[in-house]
Amino acid sequence: MYFNSIDFAIFLPIVFLVYWFITQKNLKLQNALIVVASYVFYGWWDWRFLSLIVFSSLVDYSIGLALKKEEQQSKRKLLLWTSIGVNLGFLGFFKYYNFFADNFVSAFSFFGQPIQPNTLDIILPVGISFYTFQTLSYTIDVYKRKLEPTSNLISFLAFVSFFPQLVAGPIERATHLLPQFYKKRVFHYSLAVNGCRQILWGLFKKIVIADNCAEYANMIFNNSSDYSGSTLFMGALFFTFQIYGDFSGYSDIAIGTSRLFGFDLKQNFAFPYFSRDIAEFWRRWHISLSTWFRDYLYIPLGGSQGGTLMKVRNTFIIFLVSGFWHGANWTFIAWGFLNALYFLPLLLTNKNRKHTTSVVAQHNYLPNIKEFIHISFTFLLTVLAWVFFRANNLSHAFNYLKGIASKSIFSLPEVRPSYLILLIVFFICIEWMGRRSLFAIENLLIKKHFSVKLAFYIFLIVLMFLFYGKEQAFIYFQF
Numbered sequence: 001m002y003f004n005s006i007d008f009a010i011f012l013p014i015v016f017l018v019y020w021f022i023t024q025k026n027l028k029l030q031n032a033l034i035v036v037a038s039y040v041f042y043g044w045w046d047w048r049f050l051s052l053i054v055f056s057s058l059v060d061y062s063i064g065l066a067l068k069k070e071e072q073q074s075k076r077k078l079l080l081w082t083s084i085g086v087n088l089g090f091l092g093f094f095k096y097y098n099f100f101a102d103n104f105v106s107a108f109s110f111f112g113q114p115i116q117p118n119t120l121d122i123i124l125p126v127g128i129s130f131y132t133f134q135t136l137s138y139t140i141d142v143y144k145r146k147l148e149p150t151s152n153l154i155s156f157l158a159f160v161s162f163f164p165q166l167v168a169g170p171i172e173r174a175t176h177l178l179p180q181f182y183k184k185r186v187f188h189y190s191l192a193v194n195g196c197r198q199i200l201w202g203l204f205k206k207i208v209i210a211d212n213c214a215e216y217a218n219m220i221f222n223n224s225s226d227y228s229g230s231t232l233f234m235g236a237l238f239f240t241f242q243i244y245g246d247f248s249g250y251s252d253i254a255i256g257t258s259r260l261f262g263f264d265l266k267q268n269f270a271f272p273y274f275s276r277d278i279a280e281f282w283r284r285w286h287i288s289l290s291t292w293f294r295d296y297l298y299i300p301l302g303g304s305q306g307g308t309l310m311k312v313r314n315t316f317i318i319f320l321v322s323g324f325w326h327g328a329n330w331t332f333i334a335w336g337f338l339n340a341l342y343f344l345p346l347l348l349t350n351k352n353r354k355h356t357t358s359v360v361a362q363h364n365y366l367p368n369i370k371e372f373i374h375i376s377f378t379f380l381l382t383v384l385a386w387v388f389f390r391a392n393n394l395s396h397a398f399n400y401l402k403g404i405a406s407k408s409i410f411s412l413p414e415v416r417p418s419y420l421i422l423l424i425v426f427f428i429c430i431e432w433m434g435r436r437s438l439f440a441i442e443n444l445l446i447k448k449h450f451s452v453k454l455a456f457y458i459f460l461i462v463l464m465f466l467f468y469g470k471e472q473a474f475i476y477f478q479f
Contacts, residue, residue, distance in 0.1 A: 185262030195259030202252025
């Protein structure tokens with residue numbers, strides 16, 4: 001069930017009304033409703049995969065209870081590794097089995113020993129990378145005694161399967177989301193309005209920006225050998241805005257929907273394309289995944305505490321694993337490797353934490369010349385890296401970049417849809433004006449008369465109807 005579908009437009013109001021008007025006085029019923037609604041939401045794609053998420057939930061729930069009773073460290077480690085093995089085992093089988101099988105065959109063929117591939121026709125369960133990391137955070141935190149394990153099965157099932165963020169995040173920590181299922185939730189009109197505002201902006205990002213950019217990005221990437229360097233660069237730009245509008249749009253809808261039900265989810269995007277260096281970009285892009293890898297992989301490996309070689313090693317590990325998390329293709333690993341290379345000069349010069357708190361032009365309307373140059377350069381690096389993310393394979397990516405670097409980069413692009421360029425400019429302006437908020441239109445026009453705000457919201461809705469095209473699946477559903 002897609003957020004931008006008629007199905008969800010019917011599903012959400014029904015769940016909302018039952019949640020607040022029928023089960024409001026009973027917390028257990030509310031949580032049970034969330035579980036049922038979440039399973040319906042997830043089963044809408046393929047009901048067979050419900051058994052997978054239920055099994056994974058029951059494993060981690062049981063291991064959490066066992067960890068509570070067990071004091072012997074060796075047995076606690078065994079329980080932890082059982083959880084890790086089960087969760088990553090499922091993830092590895094469904095997502096990476098064919099990748100490793102194909103590369104195993106290629107390796108033997110390279111050395112003159114051709115063998116028959118033994119691949120399987122495996123369907124990737126939607127959102128498996130997201131809920132796997134979410135359940136793992138629970139077990140790891142319980143193991144580290146940072147979290148008291150729950151004995152409330154319904155609350156735990158609701159935490160794992162919470163439908164707004166189940167399929168594509170944010171990846172919520174058990175320490176943050178799980179306790180919210182224990183507390184009575186009261187409807188707050190102002191929070192609900194704020195949630196609707198964020199849903200509206202998320203839908204605008206997806207329908208108007210991402211889906212329209214997808215049309216031209218797909219056309220150019222799928223026929224890249226036919227276009228000039230300038231057109232190829234336009235294609236990379238379109239994909240850059242497509243993936244941001246698509247993924248951050250999903251997060252906005254998820255967070256806004258959660259707010260309708262009295263839940264608070266963490267911010268997942270913080271205007272990353274306004275970053276002044278690549279380190280700041282990664283603190284603002286897919287924040288829930290970046291911080292997950294930081295806390296559960298980078299820091300346990302030693303983080304930045306060791307010598308230079310250890311810092312470099314850990315940096316490459318974190319980016320390569322992040323790339324591989326996104327998909328079973330060498331292009332994602334190359335994308336992670338390239339971002340590690342981008343990050344390396346900042347790390348070696350101790351400038352990787354230069355921009356950790358304030359947003360660009362914090363107290364000004366516009367960035368100064370230095371900030372503008374830094375933002376532009378960081379954005380350019382990001383655009384080029386996205387080529388690997390979008391390309392079909394490494395050869396396609398390198399040929400695409402080679403095409404961009406050709407003399408034809410100075411020619412006029414063959415593909416330059418003026419309406420889409422204007423929409424992107426409008427989108428950038430709104431994002432820039434709202435960069436100090438949790439999402440772009442949270443406080444935009446907040447002090448203006450109600451009629452002005454209403455006119456703006458209607459304008460966004462009109463744009464969605466005008467530029468609504470073919471229903472596109474969210475990009476991160478495949479991860």
